Amino acid sequence: MTELDRGSDVLVVARAGETQDAILSAVAAQELDAEVLTDPDRVAGSWRSAGTVLVADDLAEQLVGLALPHREGVFLVGTDVARLSAWSAPLAAQVIALPQGGAWLGSVLADGASRVRAxxxxxxxxxxxxxxxxxxxxxxxxxxxxxxxxxxxxxxxxxxxxxxxxxxxxxxxxxxxxxxxxxxxxxxxxxxxxxxxxxxxxxxxxxxxxxxxxxxxxxxxxxxxxxxxxxxxxxxxxxxxxxxxxxxxxxxxxxxxxxxxxxxxxxxxxxxxxxxxxxxxxxxxxxxxxxxxxxxxxxxxxxxxxxxxxxxxxxxxxxxxxxxxxxxxxxxxxxxxxxxxxxxxxxxx
Ligand SMILES: Nc1ncnc2c1ncn2[C@@H]1O[C@H](COP(=O)(O)OP(=O)(O)OP(=O)(O)O)[C@@H](O)[C@H]1O
Ligand SMILES: [Mg+2]
Known part of the structure; x- marks a missing residue:
């Protein structure tokens, strides 16, 4: 039998850097488990099973190129306002602009976590x-x-x-x-x-x-x-x-x-x-x-x-x-x- 993937709480698609740091500290604060991918080409396997997906703005274009199936609970996170607004619609993602959206990032994760814990x-x-x-x-x-x-x-x-x-x-x-x-x-x-x-x-x-x-x-x-x-x-x-x-x-x-x-x-x-x-x-x-x-x-x-x-x-x-x-x-x-x-x-x- 093929093994089933239970899916992590959060899928983080972000290269090492400030945005990834901000996301991971918010994930840690909620005591969630995250799968971190720095290469969007490896996302397909976890795209649907993760509770919430957080995508850093600088990887959004590459991710859109993969034409992944639509799913709920995708958030585009970063500091580049132009990129955030350009890629939010193609990814069907809500935008979390940093640093001012830090608190919202926390509540988005808490929301996802409450679903995970039925x-x-x-x-x-x-x-x-x-x-x-x-x-x-x-x-x-x-x-x-x-x-x-x-x-x-x-x-x-x-x-x-x-x-x-x-x-x-x-x-x-x-x-x-x-x-x-x-x-x-x-x-x-x-x-x-x-x-x-x-x-x-x-x-x-x-x-x-x-x-x-x-x-x-x-x-x-x-x-x-x-x-x-x-x-x-x-x-x-x-x-x-x-x-x-x-x-x-x-x-x-x-x-x-x-x-x-x-x-x-x-x-x-x-x-x-x-x-x-x-x-x-x-x-x-x-x-x-x-x-x-x-x-x-x-x-x-x-x-x-x-x-x-x-x-x-x-x-x-x-x-x-x-x-x-x-x-x-x-x-x-x-x-x-x-x-x-x-x-x-x-x-x-
Ligand atoms: N509170 C109740 N009062 C009267 N009859 C009941 C009550 N609850 C269930 N029944 C009836 O008892 C029968 C057995 O019910 P059910 O199949 O739910 O039991 P079960 O414990 O799951 O049985 P099994 O051991 O086969 O799994 C059914 O006909 C059901 O409608
Ligand atoms: Mg029974």
């Missing part, structure tokens, strides 16, 4: 069929309604397909087989992936079993983080390498606990078997079920949220109606609160 959440079932994929999809859907959009990645080859859950099996777009053999720059995947309700999906394809490797997953998640406000992973309950990688990549591991003593006991075993040392529990509440603190004691992990029973979800899943649309408000509200715990409440300007 949180990654994995949702795992504490037992089989407990609603982990449904919750993963509902979280992504509610996050997708916010600005920035969300991504949902199916990492469970035996799970039946996340696209079915969202009614997207007929929606065109790249699925796993295409992505696991993609070469080079991933960049912005949004226009290639099936999208429903603001959720970009990396779904399984129906057909021959796919041997999911961990490397493309890391690259795909890296790229998705740059272009969405939340990335949700559905690793299933197996310990295949890609699922383990999904758990490693996730800053937050949510474990959905089934009702009753058996639900909690199974969740405990799942924590041990999959090494879920960061798991936070989402407890399916049921009448006469265990109190949250007892569930936390049995499983040995803290409870983050409870999730109500929602019989309508079963029908919704059969019809391919996305869960946050098919469920009643009570379930939606619980998922919205959980999303708030994960990424903060939405700020209305």
């Amino acid at each position: 949180p990654v959440v994995a949702v795992v079932g504490g037992s089989g069929g407990v609603g982990a994929s449904t919750l993963a999809a509902a979280l992504a859907q509610l996050a997708g309604e916010r600005s920035g959009g969300a991504a949902l990645v199916d990492v469970d080859p035996l799970g039946g397909g996340i696209d079915l859950l969202l009614g997207a099996e007929q929606v065109d777009g790249w699925r796993w087989p295409r992505l696991s053999s993609a070469d080079g720059q991933l960049g912005d995947l949004r226009r290639h992936l099936p999208v429903v309700d603001g959720v970009s999906m990396v779904a399984m394809a129906r057909g021959p079993a796919l041997d999911l490797a961990r490397e493309p997953l890391a690259a795909i998640v890296g790229a998705l983080r740059a272009w969405h406000s939340l990335v949700v992973l559905d690793p299933g309950r197996s310990a295949v390498p890609a699922a383990r990688e999904a758990l490693r990549l996730a800053a937050r591991q949510l474990l959905v606990v089934g009702p009753g003593v058996r639900g909690a006991a199974a969740a405990r075993q799942t924590v041990v078997a999959l090494g879920l040392d960061r798991a936070e529990l989402v407890v399916r509440s049921s009448r006469g079920g265990l109190p949250a603190d007892l569930v936390a004691d049995v499983v040995g992990r803290p409870v983050l949220a409870t999730l109500p029973e929602e019989a309508r979800l079963v029908d919704a899943a059969e019809r391919g109606e996305p869960p946050a649309r098919g469920a009643r408000r009570r379930y939606r509200r619980a998922v919205a609160n959980l999303l708030g715990e994960l990424v903060g409440a939405e700020v209305h300007p």
